[in-house]
Amino acid sequence: MANIKEIARMAGVSVTTVSRVLNNHPYVSEVKRTAVLNTIEKLNYTRNMNAVHLITGRTQAIAVIIPYTNLFYFSVIIAGLAQEALLAQYRLVLCQTDYRTEEEIKVLEMLRNKEIDGVVMVSSTMSSEAIEEYTAYGPIVVCQDRGERQFSSVYIEHYSAFRSGLQYLNDKGYRHIGYCEGRPHGSSSSIRQIAFRDFLEATDQPYNDEWMIYNCLTEEDGARVLHQLLQMKNRPDALIISAGDHIAAGLIIEAWKKGIRIPEDLAVIGFDDQPIGRTLGLTTVDNQLTEMGISAFRIIYDQIQRNDGQPVHRKLEYRIIERNTV
């Protein structure tokens, strides 16, 4: 493959001039510019970007750490990131880590290696301290609320979003609220549990361990939960489902099969505003996933461009979408 030297020789100019043409630098006469462009055309030349990356110290690429790509929640964030990356002519290196810490570390090592210019950690198992050790090598954005750390963050306040959902149920008159949580040790599950307890306390309701259901992650789990409820002597009159509308969908479909009326027999509020929820008329808390991806990219892009290490912390707004399952 032809290289810049060959182009220079054939066009009768120096390599510097070729480089200037390649990078649209000023101070190149039209004559030489066209001469260079012609030989580039003739030799079917393209730059070897690895050489460019080596000398500039930049790769125009960022990595995304994400546990799964085929879950709605994550896939929407990726879509937002990818959309902005396309606009900015940046590459997105997708690292599906399955929540494995050693894989997350490998990605951060890519930052040290100079393979990428920054890292977006959509969901991470690493401690904030461990992440901070890598901020020396380039900008890092985490899509979780971890407080005022040395790395940037984009997040929604899970405490507040969850309490809003609970308050909404309360305002509609429900006084026996059950709660379906996703991963029991997920990063925001403990904060939601605190929110739940606080809410019960504030509204003078007793805590009922039976109404606290863990490991609700799939449509099938949603259906399972409905059966669990049917077994109970003392049933909740409303359910808040934190890990996504698809779980609520599974539950609602099963409820229809069993003749349980929604919301008369059981009110349901979900999270994420998924398409299937729209179809079902599911009331939900929209937590702006596309916006999260977009913001994460913009923040990291800004920091790369300005070479600015100052961490940014952006809080996103959630909103309740009222439909007819509450």
Added chain:
Amino acid sequence: MANIKEIARMAGVSVTTVSRVLNNHPYVSEVKRTAVLNTIEKLNYTRNMNAVHLITGRTQAIAVIIPYTNLFYFSVIIAGLAQEALLAQYRLVLCQTDYRTEEEIKVLEMLRNKEIDGVVMVSSTMSSEAIEEYTAYGPIVVCQDRGERQFSSVYIEHYSAFRSGLQYLNDKGYRHIGYCEGRPHGSSSSIRQIAFRDFLEATDQPYNDEWMIYNCLTEEDGARVLHQLLQMKNRPDALIISAGDHIAAGLIIEAWKKGIRIPEDLAVIGFDDQPIGRTLGLTTVDNQLTEMGISAFRIIYDQIQRNDGQPVHRKLEYRIIERNTV
């Protein structure tokens, strides 16, 4: 940042020896190896991978051309690709092209640029001839059936899969079959239309233009289709929905709301075996999406390793999953 030269000087060895240690080459005495490893540790050294990429001409990365990342169909293929890439220690550069040809070309140019070692085109708007021009620069795998081309492919036979679905409905006694297609000009939509016509002809059924419905892409489209059916004087007794179970889900949910019984009043068969379909008991054609991602990666990986330009064409099997909407 420290470089290999500095490590060599501090460890009292040559850069070659350091390089050998770095790459686990033989012929390094234990004494020198530990000396090198110690100074690497001491100086907190890592390789600059861009220099490695430059000199080796490889980047351990492949690009994925995909129109959207947050559609079930695509997200599952990505997950399969990502899973295998992780195992092989390869990077996945995700290029969400929104079906824009100029963006697809930019990705193929990355192959010329040596930024990546190969390209997986999950769905492309480019002509096979245009793609073939890039096979000179590295392996390309297309997840579409384009015949025996110069690039590799992984595919399911849409003609045959679709006819199987139709035949299944026919075998179950349905004689008035309607058809919901996705993008009217999608790569496989014309082949399915041929399959549809062939099927009607083979079973001596007339073609009814009213039962051919285009642009069914979302859950809402599915619901819309149900309303369309309700308007018809002459309704089909079965429906085949090619662009995914989520559309069938939208239709089924709307049918429940309207009191239309499935399958008594209307049988439905979908595609993709999505979780929401499992929940609804939807009969579907599983077209092995995860397997498609896995295969695509393995093929391209093999070709990169063996530096072998011989295109491979792998046909995947589909299978009908019988549940209770037919």
Added chain:
DNA sequence: TTGTAGGCGTTATCAA
């Protein structure tokens, strides 16, 4: 088993 030296293909520096 070890080291020297050349090369990968670009951009940056500085002088002209």
Added chain:
DNA sequence: TTGATAACGCCTACAA
């Protein structure tokens, strides 16, 4: 406006 030359950081003949 142009060009010679020095980086960038690594791998790899080839020689010892």
